[in-house]
Amino acid sequence: MKNFILLFLLIYSLNLTAQNNYFKNKADTKDFSIDSIINIYINEIKPDSIRNTIQSLQSYTTRFMLEPNRKNIAISLKDKFISMGYLNTVIDSFIVITNFIYGPFNIQDTTWQYNVIATLEGSLYPDSICIAGGHYDSFSDSILVGKAPGADDDASGVSAAIEIARIFKMMNYQPKLTIKFIAFAAEELMGFSDESGSSYYAKNAYANNEKIKFFANNDMISYNRSISNWESKFHCFTGMSWIRDFAYSMCIDYTSITPDTATHNPWGDSHPFWQQGFQTLHFEEYEFNPNYHTVFDVVDSINIDYCAEMTKITMAMLISGAQFYTGIDENHKSGIQINVKLYPNPATDRITIDNAENQNLNISVYTIVGDFVLQKVLTNNKNIIDISSLSKGIYIIRLTNTNGTMLQKLIIE
Numbered sequence: 513m514k515n516f517i518l519l520f521l522l523i524y525s526l527n528l529t530a531q532n533n534y535f536k537n538k539a540d541t542k543d544f545s546i547d548s549i550i551n552i553y554i555n556e557i558k559p560d561s562i563r564n565t566i567q568s569l570q571s572y573t574t575r576f577m578l579e580p581n582r583k584n585i586a587i588s589l590k591d592k593f594i595s596m597g598y599l600n601t602v603i604d605s606f607i608v609i610t611n612f613i614y615g616p617f618n619i620q621d622t623t624w625q626y627n628v629i630a631t632l633e634g635s636l637y638p639d640s641i642c643i644a645g646g647h648y649d650s651f652s653d654s655i656l657v658g659k660a661p662g663a664d665d666d667a668s669g670v671s672a673a674i675e676i677a678r679i680f681k682m683m684n685y686q687p688k689l690t691i692k693f694i695a696f697a698a699e700e701l702m703g704f705s706d707e708s709g710s711s712y713y714a715k716n717a718y719a720n721n722e723k724i725k726f727f728a729n730n731d732m733i734s735y736n737r738s739i740s741n742w743e744s745k746f747h748c749f750t751g752m753s754w755i756r757d758f759a760y761s762m763c764i765d766y767t768s769i770t771p772d773t774a775t776h777n778p779w780g781d782s783h784p785f786w787q788q789g790f791q792t793l794h795f796e797e798y799e800f801n802p803n804y805h806t807v808f809d810v811v812d813s814i815n816i817d818y819c820a821e822m823t824k825i826t827m828a829m830l831i832s833g834a835q836f837y838t839g840i841d842e843n844h845k846s847g848i849q850i851n852v853k854l855y856p857n858p859a860t861d862r863i864t865i866d867n868a869e870n871q872n873l874n875i876s877v878y879t880i881v882g883d884f885v886l887q888k889v890l891t892n893n894k895n896i897i898d899i900s901s902l903s904k905g906i907y908i909i910r911l912t913n914t915n916g917t918m919l920q921k922l923i924i925e
């Protein structure tokens with residue numbers, strides 16, 4: 513009996529460490545890092561899986577927000593999340609008053625609308641939330657005859673969130689921060705309505721003091737006629753340089769896409785989040801989609817491989833941001849870049865930080881698992897910091913002054 517219990521405990525503990533061993537076997541110990549973890553996960557993104565989701569959304573023929581099928585669409589998205597293991601998925605209902613003038617029609621309507629929210633609870637900071645989402649309603653010049661396939665706009669963005677959610681559940685991913693996957697309703701008539709799914713969510717989140725770390729919005733991420741040299745627009749908001757830089761580095765490090773981080777016209781579901789002060793950014797394909805808001809916005813006219821590549825950006829952000837909490841945004845003040853240089857990187861036993869800001873600089877160092885290891889206030893223009901007590905690996909350095917916050921990855925060899 514005793515042996516049986518020991519055997520049981522052995523099997524149980526082997527199970528517990530199975531995931532860790534999986535990573536350790538995939539990479540040597542030194543490379544047991546965020547890079548290797550992100551690479552393992554993004555390699556699970558399957559274009560076929562993304563195509564299936566887009567196809568199933570397109571198969572509604574229309575997802576126009578004033579059509580009566582909207583609740584069935586929300587229920588099917590909820591069922592999809594539940595089938596992947598998100599048993600906590602909810603439909604969050606709200607009322608929208610729309611006054612929409614379209615051609616000869618003046619549509620006035622008060623409707624119930626339905627956001628769909630699936631949650632992967634954080635193990636260490638469940639109150640801190642990272643969001644990935646897109647909108648599931650669609651629009652076209654043929655909405656009055658009930659046609660709006662909306663494959664690119666925005667079944668593609670919803671499919672990105674669903675694909676990431678699928679992989680996280682399949683791989684039993686356990687983030688330290690909570691991750692929410694949201695399919696937003698009622699985006700397309702934002703300018704003609706008193707509410708959208710995203711404005712409803714963002715306003716409530718602000719009122720409830722929800723600690724949103726960031727919202728990565730994917731809206732139209734699948735149109736691209738070329739097979740290489742891919743680019744992407746990052747629609748950035750004033751004062752949101754942290755997420756811009758974060759997304760930029762994830763895109764450069766983990767995808768074949770060249771990001772264009774110029775401030776474009778920020779609109780869509782990110783906008784209300786920005787209005788409430790939450791870090792947010794909207795990813796979009798680089799090339800204008802000529803099928804935008806027409807009946808030709810269908811699966812056959814988009815580039816699924818590009819969509820899969822775009823999905824990697826959000827996935828890398830979720831793993832990097834939700835796994836390794838650094839408390840970045842709470843004191844984040846503005847979009848001004850800090851004029852600071854850190855070198856060498858990789859380093860061995862010391863680093864130098866040049867501070868051209870004429871003010872004190874706070875430096876905090878965190879391990880790759882988010883543990884705080886070092887803090888200093890730097891008062892000089894040139895500062896040499898002894899890091900010989902830190903073991904080899906990858907660290908996150910947070911540099912803060914009154915102008916803002918900068919994050920940097922430091923490798924100690």
Ligand SMILES: [Zn+2]
Pocket residue numbers: 647665666699731732780
């Ligand atoms: Zn859209």
